[in-house]
Amino acid sequence: MNASLAPAWLAVPRDANDLAPAVWPHSACRDADGVLTIGGVAATALRDDFGTPLYVVDEGELRARARRVRDAFQDAAATRGTEARVYYAGKAFLSAEVARWVTEEGLNLDVCTGGELAVALAAGVDPVRIGFHGNNKSRVELEAAVDARVGTVIVDSVTEVERLAAVAAARGIRQPVLIRVNSGVHAETHDFLATAHEDQKFGFALADAPEIAALVRAQPGLMLVGVHCHIGSQIFGIDGFRESAARIVALHAELSEIDPLPILNLGGGFGIAYTSVDDPDPIEALADGIVAAVAAQCAARGIPIPRLAFEPGRYIAGPAGVTLYEVGTVKPVRVSDEATRIYVSVDGGMSDNARHALYDAQYSARLASRSSTAEPTLTRIVGRHCESGDIVVDAEYLPGDVAEDDLLAVPATGAYCYSLASSYNHVPRPAVVAVRDGRARVIVHRETIADLLARDAGLTPTSEGNRCLY
Structure with missing residues (x-):
């Protein structure tokens, strides 16, 4: 052998x-x-x-996993007196049929390019239920997003803030945006899958976030509605999410002193088993632990728990x-x-x-x-x-x-x-x-x-x- x-x-x-x-x-x-x-x-x-x-996708399995993750986060949020929205991260696998399946199961949809946005819109996804990610969205992509009236755009650089503000203002629209922030938590995963450490291409440093928030709020065409953080992918346990939540809630509280922010998006990255020895925590345990950590941090600061959002992709499709x-x-x-x-x-x-x-x-x-x-x-x-x-x-x-x-x-x-x-x-x-x-x-x-x-x-x-x- x-x-x-x-x-x-x-x-x-x-x-x-x-x-x-x-x-x-x-x-x-x-x-x-x-x-x-x-x-x-x-x-x-x-x-x-x-x-x-041949790629074979078990439709029943994908739909069931979409429902399971939806219920896990919504139940955990309801227990703490708030709401949770789950966005399917389309980068995991996106087609018109998959876009329809996940939205039919009550999920929203996260896209990160003009191509993914085009698939979602062609599939009939309500634009209000779309979040638009990406670290280098072109003006053409931003125009498409604003024209479609997507629910949120997650901004990733000063250039993008200015670019999006100009597009929205030219159309007389106030585009809701989230600021992507790096919490500094290093997820226990492959270096290329860890996305919240400082030395990488996504988002803003935690220390710079108040300045970026002020820049967004100064733009007539933009409306700051929340903060976003994603610590990485293929993560099995709760520790990284708990630490990241503590740092992001502190930022959320600081920014909300100026004007309340309704949304806190903690991303996705929930791992799956690829081999018989892989043992990720059940999604219910992860959901309850993450929401509990946010609730505890909010309670310590005497602030209400914001509406929460999460972006699983691999967990649903993998x-x-x-x-x-x-x-x-x-x-x-x-x-x-x-x-x-x-x-x-x-x-x-x-x-x-x-x-x-x-x-x-x-x-x-x-x-x-x-x-x-x-x-x-x-x-x-x-x-x-x-x-x-x-x-x-x-x-x-x-x-x-x-x-x-x-x-x-x-x-x-x-x-x-x-x-x-x-x-x-x-x-x-x-x-x-x-x-x-x-x-x-x-x-x-x-x-x-x-x-x-x-x-x-x-x-x-x-x-x-x-x-x-x-």
């Missing part, structure tokens, strides 16, 4: 066919033939009907997604005299899941087209791209008889996989299929070689329509 090559956290499974409940959608199971089914649809049928690689791949080759590679690593190459890779290359992210995998009684064997699942770092699953025990044409499933890929997808090496991006109650339908079409060629100006006439708008 070449266990010497396995990471310390990865245990040899008793059964390499088992599906760890924390990692897979609740609907995932094996049928009588050992085939993985999701949302009542067999993985083999999905391959036959839609091809591979566990609802599974990616299907077909095995192309299985190759033993001698690593030392004592160990050989089994490389399993699939028909996708870093173009459809860049997270291992970016963050050294760990994933799980299982045979999806059959079950097997073969001994578990340590494997590395890799893609088809011309990069040695093209790794999908760094280490996983699969049945030792894994072979060409087998179907593999990688769970917890609903967040940031499609969003980060590329056509590297001119490999077209996969389709996204929603499954529910035994039915499957495409919600994002597969990209084709013809699509890639159509964008090559050396092969097609240029047109004014190709101008970049932001």
